[in-house]
Amino acid sequence: MEKVETAPYNETRRMQLRGLVRLSSEIIAHYWPMRTFIHHNPLHHLESLDFKEALKQGQQLLGGEGYLSNRIFREYFRTGRILPENVNAVLKPLAQDKYVTLGNRQITHFEVLRAHLLNEISPPAAETLEAFLKNSPDRLSLEALTEQLGVFLKPPSIQERIETSANEDRTGLGHRFTLASWCDRSLGTQILDQINGELIKWCEAFLDEGHATWPMPGREKGFYGAWKFLAGQEWSPCGIGDGRQKLARLPAHPEDALLESLTVLGIPSEAWQDYLSLHLAALPGWAGFIKWRADQAEYEWQQVYPADLVQYLAVRLWYEREWVAKTSREEMGIAGEHPAISSYLKRHPYVCFLRQERVAGDLPPRYAQQVDGLLYGWSARRIEAWEALAKGYAAECGPQHDRRARLSAAWRLMALAKTLEVDPAILSNSGSEDLRILLDWLNAFPESQHGPRWLEAFEVGYQEQLFKKLMPNVRKFKEAVSEQAQPSGVRPQAQAVFCIDVRSEPFRRHLERVGNYETLGFAGFFIVFIRYCAFGSHRETEQFPVVMKAKNVVREIPRTYQGQVLSRYRAGAQLVHAGHALLHDLKENVVTPYVMVESLGWFYSLPILGKTVFPIGYRKWTAWLRRRFAPPIATTLTVDKLSKNEVEEMLVSEERAIIRRALRERLGRHGAHISPERVEELRQRALNEDLAVGPVSPRDATRVSSLLESEEEEAAFVEELCRRYRINQRWASARMERITRTGFTLSEQAFTVETALRMMGLTRNFARLVLLCGHGSTSENNPFEAALDCGACGGNQGQANARVLAAFANKQQVRDLLEKNGLCIPQDTYFIAGQIDTTTDEVQLFDLEDVPPTHRKDILRLSHDLQEAGTHNSQERCLLFPEVKTLPPISKAARYVRRRSLDWSQVRPEWGLSGNASFIIASRRLTQGVHLAGRAFLHSYDYCEDPTGRLLEIIMTGPQVVGQWINMEHYFSTVDTNVYGSGSKIYHNVVGRLGIMYGPQSDLRSGLAWQTVMSGERPFHEPMRLLTLIEAPRECIDMIIGRHHVLQHYYDNHWVHLVALEGETFYRYLPEQKWVPLQVDILLS
Incomplete structure (x- = not known):
């Protein structure tokens, strides 16, 4: 160039x-x-495009399939997962009121569409078709039909194909x-x-x-x-x-x-x-x-x-x-x-066509050799030679191409006739016009267009079953609004608020069966927008949905009485860290790995044996060992915002500590040998170099002169403090801003608690205990472990958010502010934070040190019932694993799921959110007692507590968006696990601590693994678009949709199905804010 x-x-x-x-x-x-x-x-x-159009663009640019294969959909139909009436319903809008006559039978357009959808009518490849013809008992009929089709079926000639190919290449x-x-x-x-x-x-x-x-x-x-x-x-x-x-x-x-x-x-x-x-x-x-x-x-x-x-x-x-x-x-x-x-x-269209055919492997061997000869030879008549070769190819192979096209059409007509139970011999006696119409009908509904129709039938089947399950509760509680206006005299044993995650649904169901518990669903970040820094960590995690922002920081710190234990913890943690660092350096060194194999190789046999054969016992032993080196620390959270004076004192303390560290690192002297006055003098001078340095006390004069022998050295040291250690006005302001972001003001705490309680509909009849239960997961050797954590918490565990909201709600000052707003929390109501491990079904409660003595028995009973509910949930989940063939006893089920969480060879510790299909925004009375099979996001909401629709708007634009992202992630990872998913975990290779590649070098694999969504060759996750069901007036929903483009894209462009429950009637949303009632009564009859 x-x-x-x-x-x-x-x-x-x-x-x-x-x-x-x-x-x-x-x-x-x-x-x-x-x-x-x-x-x-x-x-x-x-998402600004229609769902079908977006899938087309995704296929064109990314190469990903947009629907399950027709083979899998047909298998669903044969097994009854897709019902005949649903198939008929989605095909009727396509069917024309036309028919053709074959023998004595009239074949309607609808019958052809249905037969084409339900059966494999597309012909095999040309070479396979020729071989099939030789051994087929229908060979004579196929030959005769092929000749008959030659009357009107004129496929494009090779010359036309060459011109078309060149034009498409030029325009594309x-x-x-x-x-x-x-x-x-x-x-x-x-x-x-x-x-x-x-x-x-x-x-x-x-x-x-x-x-x-x-x-x-x-x-x-x-x-x-x-x-x-x-x-x-x-x-x-x-x-x-x-x-x-x-x-x-x-x-x-x-x-x-x-x-x-x-x-x-x-x-x-x-x-x-x-x-x-x-x-x-x-x-x-x-x-x-x-x-x-x-x-x-x-x-x-x-x-x-x-x-x-x-x-x-x-x-x-x-x-x-x-x-x-x-x-x-x-x-x-x-x-x-x-x-x-x-x-x-x-x-030169001939040259390009032949070369493309050669690269694709579609040329007959003789012509492929001639193309190769032209490629590697040269003559003055090269272009003429290419054109001559193309014309020869057209003359020889054109008739073969035409015949194969007619044979393919004949095969399709024969397959259609057999499907419709029509004697194939009748086709040869039918008129050419009828055969042409049949082919036109088949061509107008190719296999590539079957996916959208299958998907609609698939979704309608699930939706109808869901409405059938919910309808008895709708009728049972048709007077619920008037009854709710009357205060209930019976307090629940406890109220438990779980994340809307689909894995919470079965756990809630089991907990309600164990005792008099009222459960609620709420987004797992509990509307607490925080950046969280755990104890011992230097990194803040964003504990809120990624579509939102937050500025408040909460830090986990040791409790004040943990001084002695804290010293042991830090010493042990430093020792463990040093050991890890040493081992890492030895492994990464060029030479030492050769020595390590011989000297330390035996040491690795212990964890390998333990993790493989005795995972539960090995975990207990390592946990005991860890406690010996670094005992657990009781912690609390910095939920309160500091005053201005406290912030300034903290800032000064930090800067003085940095200066002492600088003295130790740069001058080799321990900071304790320098008086606080001298440290303060250096700090002030670094912050403002124009500030005169005060006189040095005689006591420090000798010590200072030994540190800084001249004014020039002292000036250089101050300059280093400013630049390297960032003791200057700009960084002081930045530190000030960081510290002031820590915690919440009292009014912010009250606002957060009130918003959360009103959004979930918990405004009256409080129990003595209110459990705020986040969730996380435990697994071994799993790069995508965070995919099993809380999506509403930004892919992190939800315990921090639960602890913060509980701390807010337990403050008397907060309750006093809430009472002024008409929200009264009884004095004997206590909020406790917890977290469920969705892999083991174990629930951990936090900050038990703060529980008042009057509630200790309540806590013990709650802990027992949570454990019982967890074991029942584990038993239900066991049947979903392909390895489990019979229902295990309760005790074995709990041990089995725990073993899966600790097994480092386990590629599927749990199913995660696979199976999700609906998002229900309603009061618990709509779903209580209904077995939803862990497929529904359940968000508690009472429209009677939300006359303006503000709280519903938050739910629809926040948690529902997260739910839709989860739904689409699973949808696309299932329909094309190699393009939109991340393929099999067997070939995953962690790269850069940021993602995984497939093997030693590939694109970053962004979706879910094959083991997460597939069970054998059949999908475990049923890929369908999210159904959002909202119990609220349609007028309110319409106003919210009109204010948000994201919701308009979801519902008007068919990314999400929307149904409203108003009174006793379900209404389906249609584009441009139209609603049609659903006849659920007909489904129940």
């Missing part, structure tokens, strides 16, 4: 390009780090496929794989978050800058001629480099958005992670090592332009640019 001289681009062009890249990236979804796995819709940014170049992919498809190159391989290599190295032993140097330059520098050090970058010189000439700005590449490739400006989308869709995992990271301005890795999609595309398109130029020049003798390739297609 010739040297490119490009004028510098101005900032306006760069801003326009950034905006274009943002639009282009709509095809890919964000990819969150695996430590906080976030369930998401992989086509989230296409730059819009439907890149220049690199066109070269791969037409010339047999592997440019796309080469580009992907290079980008994976550089992304893996640059985006690493501490996993690599030798980190990539120069990452502070940004992704583009680091790549440009390091790639330029290679001897011959990817075999590109003059590669080092070309890299050196690249612009400093990634925007300029990307604009330059688009110009060099000759991509028309109107195709830029499509073209960039194609490149982003080539590696949606890595591109999705970069997209997410670029949007996280406060993310520590992004702040230090910036990356964005403009930089990513600048690198990617540089490789493409160089390799396409080289290939085009060598293979076609033209420039590697859009206009040249388009012109070549127009001038």
Whole structure:
């Protein structure tokens, strides 16, 4: 390629390009780090399109299937999972009031559609069909029908196919496929794989978050800058001629480099958005992670090592332009640019067609050899030779192609006749017009269009069964509103608030059977928006849905009486940390692993044996050992916001500690040898260098002079305090802001408690105990363990949120404020925080030190009943595992699920949220006692407590959005586990502490594993769109939908089914705020 001289681009062009890249990236979804796995819709940014159209775009750009295979749907029909009446209902809108006559029978359009949907009528491949014909008992009938179809069936000739192929390539170049992919498809190159391989290599190295032993140097330059520098050090970058010189000439700005590449490739400006989308869709995992990271301005890795999609595309398109130029020049003798390739297609369609057929393997062997001869030979008549070969191919193979097309049509008609129980011999005696109509009907409803109809029938079947289950409760409580106005005289034994997670539904059901418990469902973050820093951790986790933001920070700290135990804990924790660090260094060293195998290899046999053979006993032993080294610490949370004076005192204390550390590190003297006055003097001088340094006391004069021998050294030390240790006004303000974000004011606490209680409908008849139960999970050797935690808590465990809300609600000052707002909590009501382990069904209660003596017996009874409910839930869950064939006893069930959680070879510790299908926003009376099989998100809500609809609006735009993301994650991971899912766990390879690859090198796998959604070859998760059922007036729902585009996209574009329960009638939502009543009574009859 010739040297490119490009004028510098101005900032306006760069801003326009950034905006274009943002639009282009709509095809890919964000990819969150695996430590906080976030369930998401992989086509989230296409929700402004109709569901079917979005699936088409996803298939075109990402290559993913949008529906289960027709084979699986037909299996569902044969087993009764999809009912005949549901199939009939979804086909009737398609059927025309027409028929054809075969013999003495009239075949309606509806019958043909139904037969085509329920049976495999598509013909096998051409070669298989010919073999089938030779051995078929219907050979003579097929031959006769094939000849008869020749009267009217005229498939396109090869000449027409050549012209059509060339025209489609010209119009699609730059819009439907890149220049690199066109070269791969037409010339047999592997440019796309080469580009992907290079980008994976550089992304893996640059985006690493501490996993690599030798980190990539120069990452502070940004992704583009680091790549440009390091790639330029290679001897011959990817075999590109003059590669080092070309890299050196690249612009400093990634925007300029990307604009330059688009110009060099000759991509028309109107195709830029499509073209960039194609490149982003080539590696949606890595591109999705970069997209997410670029949007996280406060993310520590992004702040230090910036990356964005403009930089990513600048690198990617540089490789493409160089390799396409080289290939085009060598293979076609033209420039590697859009206009040249388009012109070549127009001038030489025969060459392109034959080469594409050769690459696809569709040419007969003789013609394949001749094409190879032309490829590797050269003569002045090369183009003429290609055209002559194409004409010979058309003359010889054209009739064969026509015959196969007619044979294929005959096979389809024969299969249809057998399905309709019509004698196939009748087809040969039927008129050509009737046969043509039958073929037109089949062609108008191809296999590719069956998926949407199957899905509708699949969903309707589930929905009807759900409404049947709920209808008795609707009738039973039809007077519930008037009855609720009367205060109930019976207090529940306790009220337990669980997350809306589908795994809570069976546990709630079992707990209600154990005793007089009232259970409620609420988003697992309990509307507590916090950034949480656990004790012993230096990283804050975002404990709220990712669609929201928070500024308040809560820290877990030891309780005041834990001084002696805390010292033991810290000493043990330091020892354990040092041991881990030493072992890590020994393992990662170049030499020591050879010695370790011989000297320490035996040591690893103990954990291997324990984890494999005795997982429960081994876990108990390691827990005991850990307690010996680092005893557990009783902790509390910093839920109260500090006063201004307290903040200033904390800030001063932090700065003094930093100065003492600096004295120890830089001057080798322990800070205790310096008087507090001198430390304060250094602090003040660092904060304001203009401040005069006060006189040094005689007691410290000798000591100070030995530390800082001259004023110049002291000035240098102060300068280092300012810059390296950040003792300056700017960082003081930043620390002040961080400290002031800790905790909540009293009014914020009262507002949070009131909002939570009103949203869940808990405003009267409080029990003595109210359990706020978050959830988490326990598993071994599971990179995606966070996928089993709480989605509403940002992919983290929910205990922190439960503890914070309980602490708020137990404060008398908070209750006093609530009473002024008409929400009275009895004095004897106590809120207790807990967390259920969804893998083992065990519930842990927190902050038991704060429980008053009057409630200790209540706590003991609650603990016992939670344990009993958990064992029953474990027994129910056991039958869902494919290895369990019979219902185990209660005791064995609890031990079995615990063993699964500790087994490091277990690829499926639990089913997680697989099976989710509905989101019910209603009071518990609607679902109480109903076995929902762990398939429903249950969010408590009482519309009588929400006259303005404000609380319902929060639920619909917050928790429901999280539920829809979970639903779509499972949907797409099931319908195409290799594209939208992450494939089998067997091949997972953790990379960069941020995600997994498939094997040693691949795109980041973003979805759920095959073992999470599949049971054998059949899906365990039934992929269907979420059904949201809301018990509220339709008028209120309409107003909320009208205020939010996200809800309009969900319901009007068919991403979510919406049904309202008003009175005793279910109403289905149709686009543009139309409602139709559902005849549930007919279903019950």
